Structure formats: structure tokens, C-alpha cells
Amino acid sequence: MKSSIEAVYHIRCEAGVVDGRARAIAVEQSVEMPVEGIEDECVLDEIVGEVHEIRDLGRGLFEARIGLNAQTTGDDAGQLMNMLFGNASLLDDVALHDAILPPEMLAAFGGPRQGFAELKARVGVSRRALTCSALKPQGMAPAALAALARRFAQGGVDYIKDDHGLAEQAYSPFADRVEAVATALRSGGFNTRYVPSLTGDLDTLRREIAIARENGIDTVMLAPIISGVSNMLALARDNPDMAILAHPALGGAARIAPPLLIGKLFRLFGAGAVVFPNYGGRFGYSRETCKALARAALDEWGKLRPSVPVPAGGMRLARVPELLDFYGAEVMLLIGGDLLAARERLVEETKAFVASVEGYAYG
């Protein structure tokens, strides 16, 4: 079989049935029908998934490496997700752990058009980690959000992203919000970049990118699992000057390994920065998961630009040295709530955040 994709599944089952389970997944994720019903020799030779290897990981968990024909994806991002995990996502005992993709596919998708290096260059940073905070809570009017952005900028933060809950809402329409925040930062002479959150169907996403561009914005955020990965890729292709931050909302990530989904696939489909729940915060990712995710976003992979890992979710100022020890300079640290909770001391706390990141002795 011509199996240029290798999908790696983790299967929870008895040792005696794992061969059959792996073969069933190979069939499910390719022809999805009884193999004995297939008359076409080409399909049997070229399309039916092939079990390459099964390894016992211990404690009733097995790893199955399954070859899939890359032609089945037609170089569409959504169809790649479908072939990797479409029906298998409905199987309780199967997780998608990794995917090894052929070089032609990496070239076809192309990865970030604006990656880590470009995100650093935008804010004139060379050796240190990047800093980021978040505009929230939703419910605030554009002028209030703009005033908040101005205070973050006074604190010297590199990027200010919308909370992923900010959308096209009556109390804060996208166009008004973007204009208010962009004007506040520009008129203040700040180099801080505002990253508005895009939502809606592809038409709406495009309208929002146009509004962002009119306001001099060069970095945007979206949630690829909500928007559909094919649509993120379309935006990346059509807007090679825009950096895209990917947000993990609805990513569940319990059944697709986060290093694969967020670190690898979001990068492949055009995200130059990937937000993920850091260990020790409000979410349950382990240190190992976070490290693997950061490596997947950064490691050499074909000719794809690296994406910057953006650990987030309940980070506190006091943890900055620990996080830089863990991630090094190749990271964008996102602290939102902890700065907002400082209220009237927000500018000072933001300055302390920035000073902590600038003053760290990078190895």
C-alpha cells in the first residue's frame, strides 16, 4: 500500500484483541466497509489502511501505527482531520496520539506564513520571551476595552489579545471594538500589538480580517476547531501578512493528543502562535504534555516556520521565572486574569510582568 501518512493511535483494550482492533481502525479510517466486500484491486492495494506496528505500552494501553494513503485527503485540512480521526473519534477506547505526514503534504499546507520569528520582529524582540495579556471580561463596551488596552500598553506588554469570548456582540460590535482599541494604542505611540478574536463563518472571518487590516492590525486570533481548520488555512493563504494565533476552544483535546492537535496540526494549518492550557493552572495538562506541545510547535518540520507556544490559563506573575526555566526564551507568556485582578495597580503589575521577562537570565 502507498501509505504516506502514518497515524498513531492509542487503544485501550485486552492484549488478545488488539490486532483485530487495530485492523478495524485501519479499515474505519480508510474504506469504512467490510474488506471482503471490496472488489477493486487498486482499492485493496492502495487505499485500505495498513497496520504497520503494534506496541504494548503497558496497563492495557497499546500503540498502533497505521498507514493511510495521503491521496485520500486531497490536501484539504478538514479532510486530513477526517481521515486521521473522523469516525475513530466516536470510539471511546481510541485516542489519536500522533501523525507522521509526507513532505509534500507539509509543503501543500505550508504552515504559518507569519511564525515565531515574525511575531518577535513585530515587537522588536530578539532574545527574550514574548509577553501577552488579554482584554476581558466580555460585556465591556469598546471604549472601556480600549482604556484597558492602553493600560496594558503602558505596562509595556508585547501583545494584547481579545479574550476568546469576545465576538460580534451587541454590547461590543467587532468593528467598534477594533477601531477603539487600535486607535488607543496608535495614538499612545505604543508598539504593543492588539490581537482581535475572529468568529463566525468564513465570510464573517474575512470581513473581520479586512476591518483589522484597515485599522493597521497585523495579528489576529481564532479557534480552529470552532471555525473549521480548512477555513483557518484559507485565511492563512489569503492573508500571508497576517499572523494567526490559534485558540484551543472546543478542542477538547482529551481524545486527540494536545501536542499533535495544537502543536503540530494547528501549526501545519497556518497558526504562527498556539495558545494552550499550561500545567499547574486551571486546566489539567501535565508538564510532559506542555513540553511536548511546545516542542511540536517549535521543532524543525519540513520547511514550516515555527509557531510560538503560548501557555495560558490561570498563570500568575510569580510563576514567570519558573515558566522561563521550563520553556526558555522560545515562548510567549500570557497572563490575563492575574493582572486584571490587580485593578488600580494593573499598569504596575504589567510592568512587573514585563520586567520579570526582560530581566530573566536566558541560557
Add this chain to the structure above:
Amino acid sequence: MKSSIEAVYHIRCEAGVVDGRARAIAVEQSVEMPVEGIEDECVLDEIVGEVHEIRDLGRGLFEARIGLNAQTTGDDAGQLMNMLFGNASLLDDVALHDAILPPEMLAAFGGPRQGFAELKARVGVSRRALTCSALKPQGMAPAALAALARRFAQGGVDYIKDDHGLAEQAYSPFADRVEAVATALRSGGFNTRYVPSLTGDLDTLRREIAIARENGIDTVMLAPIISGVSNMLALARDNPDMAILAHPALGGAARIAPPLLIGKLFRLFGAGAVVFPNYGGRFGYSRETCKALARAALDEWGKLRPSVPVPAGGMRLARVPELLDFYGAEVMLLIGGDLLAARERLVEETKAFVASVEGYAYG
């Protein structure tokens, strides 16, 4: 708080911490920041999620009913998913069980433009269940798929859907496949409807719908979780004459209750038929889940048209009476692999399937 959405979460935790966990989810799914950092009284009153009720379901599982402000969704389908389960999807111990939505929101999304009644009318069926089969395996050329469709039609099946693995692929381009299959059915004088599978970004989905329409096709399929629910809704709005079958691929459905995701939300966002893994097949849904899903698709819900439940996934001809006992006439039975496995007897087996559905004594 003006809480017109009630989201129902199932939380696995110790009884002593459930109040705090529920409050944390209410905050996570609304303002996503420490409440003590919020200065705006309106946000505190109107936007912060509110725990309405907590029930002990036993065995360490709790149900929390949480009020969310409907304005936060801006009537966008993706943003509704985001507000219901965006960040909570990253919490291992939380599942989204149900969502009670305000009447205005049902009206704004509008549900299926072509629902169960229209799907029956298309094929001249009034009292019995509908029948469906699937074109597969992928890898076959258009002419071979067309020949297969012709044999299913000779067997008298109502609908023939593409396998959800069929996409825009070099060995079977969408336009060629649709033309070949549509021509085969039309030239044979069959009333059987062909349901091609749409994939790709919204532009591509629209191009494919246009091709389908040029070929006289009035029913299409897509996977809303892969395409993005906002894009399915855009297609439903722009193409009120097209019936849409929703496929659960990538739906995982382990963390969002399938009756909610597939039965309710896919219907709300425009799907007139919802495919789901039937109990006792290759997937793990229980009888109770399948029944609840079918009810959610069919039950009176505002002014939304009902969607037809389409149980699938390893169904066998011999189970038809059992399935009709279970679902009644309000179902579309989908049998793919079991008919294909009959090979040279495919037409006869399809006739037997149709006869079994037609001959059943509906209550």
C-alpha cells in the same frame, strides 16, 4: 443576571468541592477571569454566569445548571458552541450534557430549511421509515461509483449518500463523481436521491453545492464539526431548497452528550437529517443515548422542523425489524457495508432491505 441560556454540565468530583467547581465553570464560560477583578457592575450583573442548581447524580457525578447571557453568542453558531463548551472542553472532568435555549435564539438560527417531512416528500414516502445506503469504498473512480449507485437504485433504496471519506480526491474529483452518479440515476429513471459529501472551506462547500444543484441534486451531506457549525448554518440559510445531512465525524461526542450535539445542535444549525452511530454496531452508543438523540432530533422545539434520525455504523439487514420496533417510522435506516459485502447479490440484498422496511407493520 439575564440568563436566557441554561447550560447543563456533568461534573465528576468530590461532593465537598462541587459548589466551587460549578462556580468556576460559570466564570470560565462567561467572563473567564477572577470575578474580584471585575469593576463593571453591568458585567457582574448581566454577564457573569450564574449557578442555578446543582444535583447529585450519584457515584461522584453532579449536574450543574448554569445560566449564561444569550447576548454573548451574538447569534453565531460557533460562538454558541464557544460559550457552551469552549474552554470547558479542556477540563477533563466536565461534560456538556444539555442546553436550554431561548425562543429568540431558535428563531435566529432557524433549524432545518428542509426537514423530515421534506425528505419524505422528495421520495414519495408517507408512512414508512426511509431507507439509505452509502457509496464506498473511497478509491473507486466516478464511473464505478455511478455503477454502484445504479445497483442500489435498482434495489429501490430512497437515499444514497457518499461515504464521509469521499472528498475532493485525485482518483474521484467531486464534480466528475457527482455528474456520473446523478446521470446514472436520472438516465435510469430512478427516484432515488444521491447525497454527495461536501468537504473543504466555505468557498469550496459553496462550489460543491453549486455543482450538486447543476446536476439536479437537492440533498447534500457534510460534517459540521469539521466544516465549522457557522459554515453549515451559512449554507442552510443561503440554500433553503437543499436538505442537509449532518455526519458526526470528529464529533468525538464523548464530552458533549450526543443527544445535545447531534440531535439538538446540528438540527438547530440547519441539518434536516442527522447520522449517528447506532447501538449494537461498531460504536459504543447505548440504546438510551440513541433514543434520546432521536427524540431530540424529532421533538417539538420552537418552530423548528424536525430532523430525521439516521442510525448507522455496522447495521445489518437482519436487524431492520428490531430497529423499527425501537425507532418506529420516524427514522432513516442506513445500511452500507452489509449490502456492499453481498457483492454480486447487492441488488437483491438492497431489495430485501427495502421490502423489510416497506413490509413492517408500523404502529
